[in-house]
Structure formats: C-alpha cells, structure tokens
Amino acid sequence: MLLAAGKRRQVCWLRTFRAPHGAPPRNTELTDPAARPAANENHLLISAYTTHPQSPLLAVTRRISDSGCNLVDARLSTVGRDVSVTALATGSWDAVAKLEAMLTRLEREEGFKLVWYRTGPKALQSNLLPYIVEVVAADKPGILFQLADFFDRQGITVESLHSSRYRAMQTGADMFSAQVTIGIPANMHIAALRDDFLEFCDHLNLDAIMDPMKF
Template sequence: MPAPSSFLVISALGRDRPGIVNELSKTILEGECNIVDSRMTVLGGEFAILLMVEGQWNTLAKLESALPEIEKRLGLTIIAKRTEERAPSSNQLPYAVEVVAMDHPGIVHQLAEFFSERQINIEDMVTSSYAAAHTGTPMFSVTMSVGIPANLHIATLRDDFMDYCDSLNLDGVLEPIKGA
C-alpha cells in the first residue's frame, strides 16, 4: 500500500518573462511531485504563481531543499509551506459573487466586510480594472467564490447583499455555483 501523499504550497513572485511556468513545472515533475492546484497571473510587470504540489514526504523534502537554487536561477522570490488536503465542508454552500462598479477605492474591503460580518468565507477572488466601452469610464469588477454557512437563510442573505450593493452603487449578483 503506497504511503499517503503530503502537500506543499509554493508561492513565487518575480519579473514576468516567458518560460517561468515551464521551468517550475519541469522541476516539480522531475522531483516526482505533481501540481494538483494552481493560480497564476501577471500583475503589472510581475509574474505571480501559487501552486499546491502533491508528493511523498521525501520527494517534497527534496523539492523544498531545491527551492533556494530555483529561486536564484529564475530570479524569483519563493515561499513554501507544508499543508494538508482540504477537508470537504458539508455545512457550506458554494456561491458565486460578481460585482461591477465605477472604480473607486474600498470596493474589495467593503465586500470583504459584508461577508466577514456574516461568517462567510471568501475562497477565491479575482479583480480587474478596465475602461468602459464607448465612454472610457474607469470600471472595477470582482468575481468571488464564497462558502455560505448552510444555516443562513439564502433569500434574506441575497436581499441584504443586493441592498448593500445598491447603497454603495455596486451592480452585484449572488448565485449558487452550478455543479459544485
């Protein structure tokens, strides 16, 4: 019977250039580990990546010891931390949140505060700024996945969320994630 897998979260940040993902994924594969989850993006001129890597404890230890050399070779700042597989939550309902508004400071904080006050966990979030078509008005969009406690009354939460968005002049949607 094979030994249970261990997990390592790796965060890397550095000047964007072609080949970073290739080099990181090659190192992970050659170390007999596997990428099980990842997020990557370019922000300004910087490349950022989060990876959850799975492997046997000894292969992850070898990968951890290789990270300083990889950091130097690729010109990245790398942080790694051991973790465990996330246990499925039976008492949380997966919902998607989408908000669009004219860009102004504080939108992310206001949304985070709304959900935090209700003990709703923000599990994933993507934001972007862009110019509105035709007018060029600075716009801001937020897309989130949240875990809503099953004991919350969804219709009341949705009404509260819509009222909150209206009070801040945000166009918002809160709906279940289909297939989750």
C-alpha cells in the same frame, strides 16, 4: 505425561503476565497511538514570482515533476507587470524534500522570487454552499474592502476572488469589477441573505448578482 506437564507450565507462565483488572489489554497499537502519515500525505505550497513576459510556470512545474511529486492544484495570474504562480504539490517525504532542494537552487540560479512551506490537504466543508458573486461599478476607493467586510460580518467565507480596475471602451470611464466565489453556511436563509446583499449594493451604488454555482 510430559506433554501434559508442558502445557501446565505454559498456562502458569501466561497467568504470571495477566494484566491487572480494569487495565486495557496488551496491544502494540496502544503503545504507539500516533498514526503514521501515508506516503503521499506530505504537501508543499509554492508561490513563485517573476516579471512579465517571463513566467515561473514552466520552471516550477518541471521541478514538481522531476522530484517525483504530484501537482494537486495551481493558479497563475498577472498583476501589474508581475506574473505569479501558486502551486500545491504532494508526494512522499523524500520527494518533497527533494523538491525543496530544487526550489532552493531555482531561486539562487534563475532569480525567481520563491516562497514555499509544508502544509496539509484542505478540509472538506460540506456545510458550505458555493455561490458566485459578480460586481460591476464605477471605480472608487474601498469597494473591495466593503465587499470583504460584508461577507466577514455574515460569517461567509471567500473561497476565490478576482478583481480589476479598467477603463470602459465605450465611454472611457474608470470601472471596477469583481468575481467572487463564496461559501455560504447551509443553515443560512439564502433569500434573506440575497436581500441584505442587494440592499448593501444599492447603498454603495454597485451593480451585483449572487447565484449558486452549477458545476
């Protein structure tokens, strides 16, 4: 009898806290809808610059390793007399904070020019088809601008680019070259785009090709 009475009192207590009709059930997940980031979801984008023959590559990658972060992506280039490194590091919040402190000391003690800020991973773009564009022409002002303007008007993204001006070994002529990786929307008619691009290049007297990336 005492056991039955205990059960009856328990049922009454539960009824007292029953949610109103139409209200969502009590759930701890609903009280804190903001998802907590995973431990390795913190990203830091770093750009470092110095004068050739020095390079910021060793110093930056060492700090990334020593802080406990992981290197996701990196680029090194020499433009004029300057060497630049762009790196994307990821790690826990504490590791990224430690890396930021290390970069502050590196900039102060070794004289590198550094820029860094927190960012996020690149979103997947499965609707874009990667293509390679290569352009060679006699150098003249505005070629790169014209190329960028053409792709922008077509709604095509420029994923990576390398362009340079050089003197032809055989003739001494000043030349322009560019290698561009672009993202073409999957619903775009490739043959029509290629025709428009080649017509555009003919108008500017550019020698160019546009091919799909095969890797």
